Amino acid sequence: MRVIILFLIFITCSQATAQVLHHEMVSSQGGAVVTPVGYKVNYTIGQSVIGTASNGFTIQQGFQQSNWGSIIKNNNNTITTTAFPNPFVETISFAFSSSPGETINVVVYDILGRLIHSVTLPNESNKIKLNLSWIPSAEYLVKLTSGDYEYSTQIIKN
Incomplete structure (x- = not known):
């Protein structure tokens, strides 16, 4: 029984495909939130990982590709x-x-x-x-x- 379950999992996973991201993509989703203490958090989903913080306490984390x-x-x-x-x-x-x-x-x-x-x-x-x-x-x-x-x-x- 374990062999059959493992075989089905293998077949299912091997047939799965992922979304293709193109180099032209800037970001696909994202937003911004201000926390109760005043920190602004920007987030996105796309390609290249970035994350920085500045003296103004803006925190950026996500996946962006710069142009x-x-x-x-x-x-x-x-x-x-x-x-x-x-x-x-x-x-x-x-x-x-x-x-x-x-x-x-x-x-x-x-x-x-x-x-x-x-x-x-x-x-x-x-x-x-x-x-x-x-x-x-x-x-x-x-x-x-x-x-x-x-x-x-x-x-x-x-």
Whole structure:
């Protein structure tokens, strides 16, 4: 009798199929809850596992896939841009192979796509220095623009 039950379980399990997740999926389900003490918890179900916490006590846990890869792939500049050091602790610098313009617009987004910081910095000898000592340790997307120049990259704050 045990053999028959095990055989039926094997046949049933071997015929089961799972949902196929595609790389285009951002998330399939999710939501947000505020706990009685004021913590906000965001959750999703999709692909790549993430989880972070910030000084504002926002806790994120779930499965998400960032679209940053497609944004970063669109860097079609003749100007080579280097971010250093990356990961950084307080300040991160960007060096340009040639001048993208007199001023550089810098926009920083968190992993949820929220605007964290926006500033216009002067281009000094094809370098800019950005002080982000006040943001929590996490991954961020930085977008640099000036005239026809547009560049996006991922930075990591330690």
